[in-house]
Each structure stands twice: as structure tokens, then as C-alpha cells.
Amino acid sequence: MTQEQNNENFSFKKYAWNQFKKNKIALVCLYLLFTLVIVALFAPYIANERPLYAQYKGYTLYPAFASDNKTDSIFNPNGKLEDVLQYDITDWRSLELDKVIWPLIPYSPGGMDRYNRDYVSPNGKQRFKNSQGLITDVPNKFRHHLGTDGIGRDLASGLIHGTRISLMVGLVSMGIASLIGIFLGALAGFFGDNKLKMTRIRYYFTLIGIFFGFFYAFGQRKYAISEGFSNGIDSGILELTISFVLIFAVVYLFRFLSKFITLKSLNKEMYIPIDTFVSRGIELLNSIPRLLLIITITAVVERSIWIVMIIIGITGWTGIARFTRAEFLRIRSLEFVQAAQSLGFSNLRTIFRHALPNALAPVFVSIAFGIASAILIESGLSFLGIGVPDDIVTWGSLLNLGRQNLEAWWLIIYPGIAIFLTITIYNMIAEASRDALDPRLKS
Amino acid sequence: MFKYTLKRVLTFIPMLIAISLLSFVISINAPGDPVERLSKAAGNEGSAEQQSGASKKIKQELRKKLGLDLPIFYLAISDIATSDTLYKIQDKYHKANLEHLTHMSGNWQVVSDYYNELLKIQEIHRTLKSKDIFESTIDISLNEINEITNQVGFDIGSLLETSDQELVDLKFNTISNYLENYSFLSPINTSFQKVKQLNLEILNSSMKWKTYIPSINWYGANNQYHLWLFGNGNDRQGLIRGDFGISYIDSQPISTKIWQKIGISFSLSLISIFLAYLISIPIGIYSAYKKDSAADKGLSLILFILYSMPSFFVGTLLLLQFANPDNLSWFPVSGIQDPTIFDPEWGFWTKIKHRMPYLILPIITYTYGSFAFLSRIMRVGMIDIVSQDYIRTARAKGLGEGKVILKHALRNSLLPVITVFAAIFPMAIGGSIIIEVIFSIPGMGVEIYNSILNYDYPMIITVFTLSGFLTMIGYLVADLLYAVVDPRISYK
Numbered sequence: 001m002t003q004e005q006n007n008e009n010f011s012f013k014k015y016a017w018n019q020f021k022k023n024k025i026a027l028v029c030l031y032l033l034f035t036l037v038i039v040a041l042f043a044p045y046i047a048n049e050r051p052l053y054a055q056y057k058g059y060t061l062y063p064a065f066a067s068d069n070k071t072d073s074i075f076n077p078n079g080k081l082e083d084v085l086q087y088d089i090t091d092w093r094s095l096e097l098d099k100v101i102w103p104l105i106p107y108s109p110g111g112m113d114r115y116n117r118d119y120v121s122p123n124g125k126q127r128f129k130n131s132q133g134l135i136t137d138v139p140n141k142f143r144h145h146l147g148t149d150g151i152g153r154d155l156a157s158g159l160i161h162g163t164r165i166s167l168m169v170g171l172v173s174m175g176i177a178s179l180i181g182i183f184l185g186a187l188a189g190f191f192g193d194n195k196l197k198m199t200r201i202r203y204y205f206t207l208i209g210i211f212f213g214f215f216y217a218f219g220q221r222k223y224a225i226s227e228g229f230s231n232g233i234d235s236g237i238l239e240l241t242i243s244f245v246l247i248f249a250v251v252y253l254f255r256f257l258s259k260f261i262t263l264k265s266l267n268k269e270m271y272i273p274i275d276t277f278v279s280r281g282i283e284l285l286n287s288i289p290r291l292l293l294i295i296t297i298t299a300v301v302e303r304s305i306w307i308v309m310i311i312i313g314i315t316g317w318t319g320i321a322r323f324t325r326a327e328f329l330r331i332r333s334l335e336f337v338q339a340a341q342s343l344g345f346s347n348l349r350t351i352f353r354h355a356l357p358n359a360l361a362p363v364f365v366s367i368a369f370g371i372a373s374a375i376l377i378e379s380g381l382s383f384l385g386i387g388v389p390d391d392i393v394t395w396g397s398l399l400n401l402g403r404q405n406l407e408a409w410w411l412i413i414y415p416g417i418a419i420f421l422t423i424t425i426y427n428m429i430a431e432a433s434r435d436a437l438d439p440r441l442k443s
Numbered sequence: 444m445f446k447y448t449l450k451r452v453l454t455f456i457p458m459l460i461a462i463s464l465l466s467f468v469i470s471i472n473a474p475g476d477p478v479e480r481l482s483k484a485a486g487n488e489g490s491a492e493q494q495s496g497a498s499k500k501i502k503q504e505l506r507k508k509l510g511l512d513l514p515i516f517y518l519a520i521s522d523i524a525t526s527d528t529l530y531k532i533q534d535k536y537h538k539a540n541l542e543h544l545t546h547m548s549g550n551w552q553v554v555s556d557y558y559n560e561l562l563k564i565q566e567i568h569r570t571l572k573s574k575d576i577f578e579s580t581i582d583i584s585l586n587e588i589n590e591i592t593n594q595v596g597f598d599i600g601s602l603l604e605t606s607d608q609e610l611v612d613l614k615f616n617t618i619s620n621y622l623e624n625y626s627f628l629s630p631i632n633t634s635f636q637k638v639k640q641l642n643l644e645i646l647n648s649s650m651k652w653k654t655y656i657p658s659i660n661w662y663g664a665n666n667q668y669h670l671w672l673f674g675n676g677n678d679r680q681g682l683i684r685g686d687f688g689i690s691y692i693d694s695q696p697i698s699t700k701i702w703q704k705i706g707i708s709f710s711l712s713l714i715s716i717f718l719a720y721l722i723s724i725p726i727g728i729y730s731a732y733k734k735d736s737a738a739d740k741g742l743s744l745i746l747f748i749l750y751s752m753p754s755f756f757v758g759t760l761l762l763l764q765f766a767n768p769d770n771l772s773w774f775p776v777s778g779i780q781d782p783t784i785f786d787p788e789w790g791f792w793t794k795i796k797h798r799m800p801y802l803i804l805p806i807i808t809y810t811y812g813s814f815a816f817l818s819r820i821m822r823v824g825m826i827d828i829v830s831q832d833y834i835r836t837a838r839a840k841g842l843g844e845g846k847v848i849l850k851h852a853l854r855n856s857l858l859p860v861i862t863v864f865a866a867i868f869p870m871a872i873g874g875s876i877i878i879e880v881i882f883s884i885p886g887m888g889v890e891i892y893n894s895i896l897n898y899d900y901p902m903i904i905t906v907f908t909l910s911g912f913l914t915m916i917g918y919l920v921a922d923l924l925y926a927v928v929d930p931r932i933s934y935k
Contacts, residue, residue, distance in 0.1 A: 288910075300474065386892075
């Protein structure tokens with residue numbers, strides 16, 4: 001270690017990475033995580049009931065890569081219309097394809113195989129309808145290698161597409177949580193209770209500005225926002241973004257206006273106990289049982305996987321905020337931050353350009369743990385069938401099917417192992433990077 | 444110590460208020476109309492005739508009893524265009540519609556005229572009796588008259604609830620068509636023309652600016668939140684006196700429902716927390732004592748993996764293995780007793796003996812959930828203590844290793860046990876929803892699960908509020924106990 005420290009090119013990142021690499025199990029977990037990400041990214045090409053490539057009556061088609069609503073008209077060499085292929089409802093298996101490349105698992109997660117309904121076991125007898133329309137024993141290619149559920153959906157395909165959802169849950173919810181947590185934690189830790197000071201008039205105007213900002217952004221625009229969300233998630237997010245920008249604009253306007261008021265008694269400076277506010281908020285959120293809070297909120301809003309992710313994010317920022325705050329408390333008295341301040345950089349610049357990059361290491365650990373618990377919560381919710389719509393296949397909902405029908409052991413073992421593995425991977429990476437980033441915390 | 448206690452209690456009160464506010468906000472945003480749900484639960488559904496008569500009166504009384512005719516909160520922030528008496532409108536959807544219309548036009552006067560005129564049409568429409576019309580006209584059948592009046596009634600009803608202009612125009616068109624073709628509808632004609640006129644005025648209002656100026660209305664203590672939390676002194680007792688409202692499912696008071704179910708959840712969580720400590724403390728001590736040995740490393744890894752294993756997976760696996768005729772059918776699959784032989788008159792021990800096989804798997808799952816976590820905490824805490832100076836002193840003065848660890852170190856590392864106070868009550872009320880659902884244990888968890896599936900909002904909100912309150916009280920008690928055990932804390 002001394003050798004490394006003496007090296008002129010010593011970089012903390014390199015050091016941490018070297019430490020991390022020493023933990024072989026964690027390294028394996030990291031590779032597994034990459035595999036999961038790849039599986040999630042390419043899920044539609046790994047498990048799909050449409051072939052990747054097909055030659056049909058002289059036409060070359062790439063059905064798996066096309067959008068669902070694509071339609072192809074097939075003409076025979078004389079120019080006569082023979083067939084209209086509507087991609088989402090065509091049964092590709094019954095077509096006489098000249099050449100075909102099937103995905104690894106030739107089933108879609110929601111596709112119901114009506115010849116293999118009622119919990120067909122992985123190594124049991126499976127039926128198949130071949131292109132001549134005869135029911136035969138299943139060829140190995142079309143075997144449900146992990147079995148099916150009660151309505152004939154392929155388990156392997158469901159698991160592969162479930163990878164997407166579990167990764168999305170982790171990313172989206174912890175993305176939201178980190179935004180809130182890092183912002184609040186940074187403010188609380190950097191300013192503490194007695195560092196953020198402003199003139200009284202400015203403080204009052206800021207408060208009024210926040211009031212007006214929220215009034216215009218959410219009171220005045222609530223119909224615009226709800227209309228946006230009813231038109232689709234992206235237009236809803238656009239409207240929300242406009243609202244947030246509006247809040248900042250209004251607050252800024254009021255702060256600007258406060259400069260013009262120069263009354264002696266109102267120009268005294270006062271401290272804003274921002275740390276107390278944030279700490280109390282964390283304490284409050286921590287004292288509410290999180291799963292119950294999430295369940296309560298999901299009970300009153302409509303069922304949607306996105307809303308579940310957002311709620312998990314909004315309720316999950318306290319750990320991140322605590323770590324950021326603690327790190328900023330330490331960092332704010334270090335030389336480089338003081339140098340930045342004495343150079344006259346604004347507080348915001350000092351926080352986000354100088355202090356934050358140096359505070360992120362422990363925060364990263366808490367985010368990784370957070371992802372694990374977000375996935376745990378989501379799979380718990382879909383196990384109960386709360387919040388997540390019924391038509392979305394997730395690991396939790398598959399496990400729930402298994403619980404309701406204990407004979408279908410494959411519906412318990414495989415999804416359960418998928419959840420367990422993913423959570424272990426994240427926890428393992430989190431723990432190893434904590435040890436690597438901050439050896440003092442090593443337990 | 445007194446100062447510390449006072450400080451803790453003072454910070455405790457605003458948190459309670461915050462939790463109550465949070466659950467109140469969630470509860471008023473719950474979809475659907477509570478009165479409809481409750482009267483449905485009470486079996487007051489009837490034919491259309493009854494709807495307009497007796498049941499309407501019952502609903503009105505119910506609305507009043509629930510306080511739905513009151514303003515929502517002590518104060519309301521809106522814009523100067525919106526009327527401060529809007530809360531008096533009874534129908535939830537009408538209220539929302541009026542609010543939206545006012546928001547569109549900024550002119551409350553026109554909007555309320557529009558609304559009243561529509562109500563007038565609805566009133567006139569009600570007095571139209573198909574039979575009378577049938578007798579006075581000759582060219583249409585009774586069925587046709589019924590169909591048309593129903594259609595018009597439906598259109599007016601939806602006009603009262605929608606502010607979407609496309610839909611409004613559509614309804615206007617159909618009603619105009621009917622008016623042209625069927626003369627028996629003429630009593631509503633004047634009002635209908637007026638409604639159309641007012642609708643135009645709403646669309647072309649020049650008072651939109653009014654919606655940009657905020658206003659704050661003060662309503663005083665006579666509001667829904669106050670009623671919900673503190674009651675009104677006679678028929679409503681308020682949350683703080685144990686009146687949690689009425690369940691939508693069976694119209695029973697929620698407090699009775701909770702009392703019936705909480706016992707089993709409470710005893711389950713008590714037993715399993717006790718077991719979890721019983722297992723995890725020795726493991727933690729051993730692991731910390733043999734720090735960095737192969738045994739410690741192996742134990743740590745196993746604990747870590749167990750910690751990542753979701754308890755619902757463990758529970759289902761246990762069911763699959765031990766309560767499944769295909770594998771080992773050692774335990775019953777669900778419930779806590781056999782209804783065919785269980786007798787409520789049995790003595791305490793007989794009951795326990797009877798329930799034992801039902802409870803073993805749930806208790807294992809329950810315990811499992813906290814044991815891995817606790818062992819890890821215990822190990823870290825113990826390692827921390829063992830490296831302290833006073834432990835070295837104890838060793839230096841020649842005490843045996845067992846005495847050092849079990850007497851000097853263990854005592855101090857057990858301090859975190861107190862934290863259990865913060866967790867035990869909310870766990871009992873929230874139950875472990877997932878575990879109770881897996882094993883079909885009729886406790887609070889399944890109760891909450893069912894209330895979510897049936898949209899029984901009063902129950903959900905009550906459980907949420909109570910567990911929030913109880914966690915806070917638990918934290919408070921734990922903090923004070925800490926301060927008693929470790930006086931340094933109160934001097935900080």
C-alpha cells in the first residue's frame with residue numbers, strides 16, 4: 001500500500017478498484033450483473049415467439065425486430081396477394097417457412113401456449129402443434145425448458161423479461177431516491193444549521209416565492225399535468241418538468257425582487273437551520289414502516305409498475321441523504337472546499353462541482369444497497385399482487401403463481417432463485433465496494 | 444435527564460401531527476365516494492325509485508355523519524375565482540367538475556348558474572312520468588319514451604360531471620336532437636337553452652386572470668381533519684380516542700376488527716423476535732470472538748447470503764417442502780387451527796398444543812426474516828466493544844476469557860436490543876403481511892391484504908396511521924430507555 005501511495009500517479013479510483021478486485025466473490029457478482037444487464041437489454045431477442053429471421057415465400061423477414069403493429073402483405077410471383085401477415089397475431093410456428101432462425105427461447109412472456117396449459121412441468125410430457133397442424137410430442141427446440149403456468153405461458157421467457165423489470169425498478173427508483181437524497185443531504189451537510197445565512201427580507205421572499213411557485217406549478221397547472229399523464233407517460237413527465245422549472249423561476253424571481261427592498265430592520269442576516277429541517281424529515285420518513293407506506297399509497301393510486309417505482313424512490317431516499325450529509329459534514333472543513341469558497345465561488349458551485357464528486361463514494365454504496373431493497377420490495381408487492389398490474393410478468397408474480405399451486409415447483413424455485421440471486425449480487429457488490437472505498441468501515 | 448425527556452417529547456408531537464396529516468392526505472385522495480361504498484356495504488341498494496327516496500335521505504345522513512359536508516382542512520389554498528363554499532356541494536364528482544369549470548373560466552358566478560340550471564333540468568326531468576306522456580301522446584310507444592327519457596337523464600347526469608368540452612358538445616347535440624323530435628321533452632327546453640348560453644359564457648370568459656391570484660380561506664376547527672382526529676364530542680370520538688371509522692366491507696367499527704385480529708399477529712411477532720435474538724446473539728458473539736477465523740468468514744458469508752434471501756421465497760419453499768403431499772406432508776398448509784375439531788372452550792395449553800403444527804413454519808419464516816440481519820448487527824457491535832480499552836483492562840487484570848466476553852462485553856453490546864421496542868408494536872399491527880398471506884394466518888397482515896384487495900380505505904389508513912404512531916412511541920420509549928441505561932446520551 002505504501003508503494004501505491006508513493007506513486008505520483010496514485011489515484012483513489014485505481015486504488016479502490018484494486019481493493020475491489022481482491023474480493024473474488026464480488027468480482028464474480030459484478031460479471032453476473034453485467035450478464036443480467038445484457039439479458040435485460042436483449043430480452044426481446046432472447047425470448048420471443050417471433051423468429052429472428054425467416055424466409056417466407058421468397059420474402060426475407062425479421063419479425064422479432066419489427067414493431068408489434070407491423071403488417072406485411074405477401075404476394076406470390078404473379079403479383080397476386082397470398083397472405084397478410086399481421087406481426088402481433090400471426091402464429092409463426094404454423095407457417096411454412098423456408099428458412100428460419102428462432103430466438104433461444106421461442107416464446108413471448110405473455111404468449112399463451114394452449115397445448116401446454118395447466119402447469120406443464122419442465123421434464124414432463126409437452127405437446128406441440130407442427131406446421132402440418134398435427135399435435136405431436138414437442139421437438140426439443142420448442143420445449144418449455146422451465147415449464148409453464150396455468151394458462152400456458154412459458155416460464156423461461158417470463159424470467160428473462162422479468163430481468164428487465166427488476167433492473168428498471170432498481171434504476172428508476174434509486175435514480176429518484178438519489179436525486180432527492182443527494183440534493184437534500186448535500187444541503188444539510190454543507191450548510192449545517194449555522195452556515196446558510198441570508199437577509200431576513202430575502203428569506204421571507206424565498207418562502208413566499210416557494211408558496212407562489214407551488215401554487216402556479218401544481219395548483220394552477222394540476223389539470224394540465226393530469227391531462228398530460230392521461231395522454232401518456234412522456235407528455236406527463238414533460239408537464240411535470242415544466243412545473244418544476246416554473247417553481248425555480250418563480251422562487252428566483254422573488255429572490256431577485258427582494259434586492260430592491262432596503263429596509264434597515266429587514267436587512268439583518270439570519271441563519272437558516274436547513275440541517276434541522278432535513279434531519280427531521282429523514283426521522284419522520286424512517287419512523288413510518290416503509291412497506292406499509294408503499295402499500296397504502298399504491299392502494300389509492302392506479303395500478304402501474306411506473307407508479308410503484310416512483311413510490312419506492314420517493315420513500316427510499318433517507319439512507320442516501322444520511323450518508324451524503326455525513327460525508328459533507330466531513331468535507332466542508334477540508335482545504336479544497338475552503339479554497340473554493342475563498343476564491344469566491346458560489347455556494348452551489350462549491351457544493352456540486354467541488355464537494356459532491358468527493359462525497360459520492362459512500363453514497364454509491366448506499367445506492368447499491370438501496371437497489372437491492374427496491375427489488376426486494378417490488379417483488380414482494382408483485383408477490384402479493386398489489387400495485388403491479390396483473391398482465392405484467394414479474395419474478396414476484398411468477399412466484400405467487402407457484403405459491404397458489406404448490407405442485408408447480410418450477411414456478412417457485414426458478415423465480416425465487418432469480419430474485420435471490422439479483423439481490424445477493426447487489427448486496428455483495430455494495431458490501432465489497434464499501435470495503436474497497438472506505439477500509440475504516442470494514443467489518 | 445428531565446431536559447432530555449422534555450426535548451424528545453417536544454420533537455415527538457410535531458412528528459405525530461405530520462404522520463396524521465400524511466395519512467389524512469392519502470385518505471382524502473382515495474378514489475370513489477365513501478358514502479356510496481358504505482351504503483352499499485349496509486345493503487341499501489334498491490331500485491331506482493328507492494334510490495331517489497329513502498336511500499337518498501340515508502345517504503345524506505351518512506354524509507353528514509362522516510363529516511363530508513365540512514371543509515377538508517382548517518384552511519384551503521385556492522385562487523380568488525374559486526368559491527369558498529364549494530365544499531358544500533355533496534357529490535364528489537360534481538365538486539371536481541365545478542372546480543375544473545371555475546378553473547377554466549375564472550368566473551364562479553357563471554359556473555354556479557350553469558350548475559344550478561343543470562340541476563333544475565334534472566329536477567324537471569324527474570317529474571316527467573313516462574306513463575302520463577304515453578297517455579297524452581299517441582304516436583310513440585312506452586318503450587321508446589322510457590328509452591328517451593332515460594337517455595336524456597343519463598346525458599344530464601354526465602353533463603354535471605364532465606368539463607371536457609368535446610363531450611359536453613356531444614351531449615348538447617344529442618339533447619337538442621331529442622328536443623326537436625319529441626315534443627314531450629319541451630318542459631326542459633328553456634332551461635336547456637340557458638345552459639347552452641352559460642356554457643358559451645364559460646368558454647369565452649374574460650375573467651381567467653382570477654385563477655392566477657391565490658387566496659387562503661380559513662375555515663376554523665369545524666373541518667374533516669379535525670373531526671377525524673379529535674371527533675366532535677358526540678357521535679364521533681376521533682382517532683385519538685380510538686374511533687377509527689367504519690369498514691367498507693362489513694360496516695363494522697374498525698377498532699373491533701383490529702382487536703379481533705391483533706392478538707395472533709402480536710404473539711407471532713413476539714415469539715419470533717425472541718427466537719431471533721436467542722439465535723443471533725450467540726452467533727454474533729461467536730463470530731466476533733473468533734474474528735477473521737475460517738469459522739467467522741464462513742458464518743459471515745452464510746449469514747450474508749441468508750440475509751439476501753427474501754422471506755417470501757423462504758416461506759414458499761418451506762411450504763413446498765414440508766406442507767406438500769408430493770414431498771413431506773409434515774405440517775398443515777394453511778390457517779392456525781382445524782375448524783372441525785377446534786373448540787374455543789379449550790384451555791390455554793390445549794389450544795397451543797393444537798395450534799403448534801400450524802405455527803411452526805410461519806414462526807420459522809418470521810424468525811428467519813430478522814435473524815440474519817440481527818446476527819450481522821450483533822457481530823459488528825461486538826467487534827466494536829471487544830476492541831475497547833475496558834475490555835483490555837479486564838483481560839489485563841487476569842479475568843478469564845469467558846468472563847470478559849460474557850460479562851463485560853456482552854452487557855454493553857446488548858444495548859441495541861432496546862431498539863426492539865421501536866419495532867415490536869408496529870410489527871404487530873402491520874403484521875408481516877407477506878408471511879401471513881403465505882400461510883393464511885388470520886391476523887392483521889391478512890386483514891390489511893384483504894382490505895387492499897377490497898379497497899377498504901378506512902382500514903388501510905387506520906393501520907397506516909396506527910403503525911406510524913406506534914413506531915414513533917416505540918422510538919421514544921427506546922430513546923428514553925437508552926438514556927436511562929447509558930446516561931452519557933442525555934448529556935450530549
